[in-house]
Each structure stands twice: as structure tokens, then as C-alpha cells.
Amino acid sequence: MSDLLFYTNPMSRGQIARWALHKAGAEYEQVLLDYDGAMKSEAYLAINPMGKVPAIVHRGQVVTECAAICAYLADAFPDAGLAPQAREQADYYRWLFFAAGPVEAAITNRMLGVEVSPEREKSAGYGTYDLMVSVLENLFKDRNFVCGDRFTAADVYVGSQVLWGVQFGTLPKLPGFEAYAARLSERPAYQAAKAIDTQLIAEAQAANG
Numbered sequence: 001m002s003d004l005l006f007y008t009n010p011m012s013r014g015q016i017a018r019w020a021l022h023k024a025g026a027e028y029e030q031v032l033l034d035y036d037g038a039m040k041s042e043a044y045l046a047i048n049p050m051g052k053v054p055a056i057v058h059r060g061q062v063v064t065e066c067a068a069i070c071a072y073l074a075d076a077f078p079d080a081g082l083a084p085q086a087r088e089q090a091d092y093y094r095w096l097f098f099a100a101g102p103v104e105a106a107i108t109n110r111m112l113g114v115e116v117s118p119e120r121e122k123s124a125g126y127g128t129y130d131l132m133v134s135v136l137e138n139l140f141k142d143r144n145f146v147c148g149d150r151f152t153a154a155d156v157y158v159g160s161q162v163l164w165g166v167q168f169g170t171l172p173k174l175p176g177f178e179a180y181a182a183r184l185s186e187r188p189a190y191q192a193a194k195a196i197d198t199q200l201i202a203e204a205q206a207a208n209g
Contacts, residue, residue, distance in 0.1 A: 006056050007054060010032075010201045013053070016066040018193040023080060024153075088148070096154040107171070133172060166181050
């Protein structure tokens with residue numbers, strides 16, 4: 001058995017974690033879970049009580065939440081160079097948590113049809129969806145990646161938000177987003193990880209007729 005177990009479903013945020021695993025050069029054992037059965041089983045709830053994927057168990061330690069998995073893998077596999085250098089730490093942590101907080105919340109609320117009235121914007125961590133979009137796109141107007149010219153684990157998570165957002169319409173197709181997404185989609189680790197999940201999705205669809 002591998003010392004790193006990866007619990008996922010190809011039609012989930014597990015795609016983010018798989019990209020991080022491939023970029024880190026980590027060897028892992030894949031455990032596929034279906035939404036209505038194994039993901040809610042007693043065995044898996046002991047790993048992640050939220051009953052969702054992805055999750056990894058590395059040498060007995062459980063890590064959940066995609067942003068945390070990305071950051072953890074950067075530290076656990078330092079030879080991959082995904083962790084921030086000293087001068088990159090401020091941008092790395094700032095934008096990693098911006099994507100996990102304001103970006104995620106604004107997109108989710110918009111998808112759910114949640115309207116934040118002007119007088120309640122101060123209570124929402126993201127203010128408004130449009131403000132979040134403007135701040136995020138502006139980040140990539142003068143840099144190629146989150147920390148500048150070097151790809152880090154923050155780009156796996158922030159980049160996944162942008163890639164999916166542009167593809168599925170949860171983010172607008174603005175020049176900054178499209179250019180960033182294009183740079184990311186050309187990266188070998190992204191393509192390798194994406195190919196695995198694409199194949200798994202095709203196999204599942206074929207099996208379900």
C-alpha cells in the first residue's frame with residue numbers, strides 16, 4: 001500500500017488535488033468514491049466527517065480542503081519547488097486564502113442565487129461578486145503567476161478557480177483570466193492529471209449507459 005492515499009471522484013474538486021499531486025511528483029494510491037454510497041460510509045466519514053472529496057492520507061495524517069492539500073503537498077514534497085520562497089510568502093498566502101475565501105464564497109452564493117443587499121455588503125467577506133472579480137483579475141495584469149514569474153502551489157488552487165470559472169461561466173471571460181488559464185492549461189502536470197479524470201468520467205458515463 002502507498003504511504004499516500006488519495007480519495008476522490010473525477011467529477012469533483014478532486015481534480016485540483018490530483019493536479020497538485022502530479023505537480024508535486026507524489027506517488028499515490030487512488031480511492032474512487034461515489035457520492036451516494038462510499039462517500040457517506042462510516043469508513044470514509046472517519047477520514048472526512050464532511051463526507052466530501054478530495055482528501056488525502058499521507059503517512060497516517062489526514063488533509064482535507066483543496067487549498068490545504070495544495071499547501072501541504074508543497075511542504076511535504078519540497079523538491080518539486082512548489083512552496084514559496086521567503087519573498088513570495090506574502091503573495092502566496094494572501095491569494096491562496098483569497099481564492100479559498102472570498103472567491104469561493106462569492107461564486108457559490110451567485111450560483112445559489114443569494115443576493116447580498118448593499119447595506120449588508122460589509123457582512124459578506126467578499127463585499128460583492130463584481131468586486132471579487134475585479135480584484136482577482138487585476139492580480140494577473142502584471143504577472144504570469146500568483147507569486148510573479150514562478151509557478152507555485154498557490155497557482156494550482158487559484159488557477160483551478162480561474163480555469164473552471166472561465167470554462168463553466170462562474171467567472172467572466174476577461175482577458176486577464178483567459179491569459180492565465182491558457183498558461184496553466186499548457187503545463188504538463190495539469191494535462192496529465194486532467195487526462196486521468198477525463199478518462200475516469202468517460203468510463204463512468206459508459207458504465208451508466
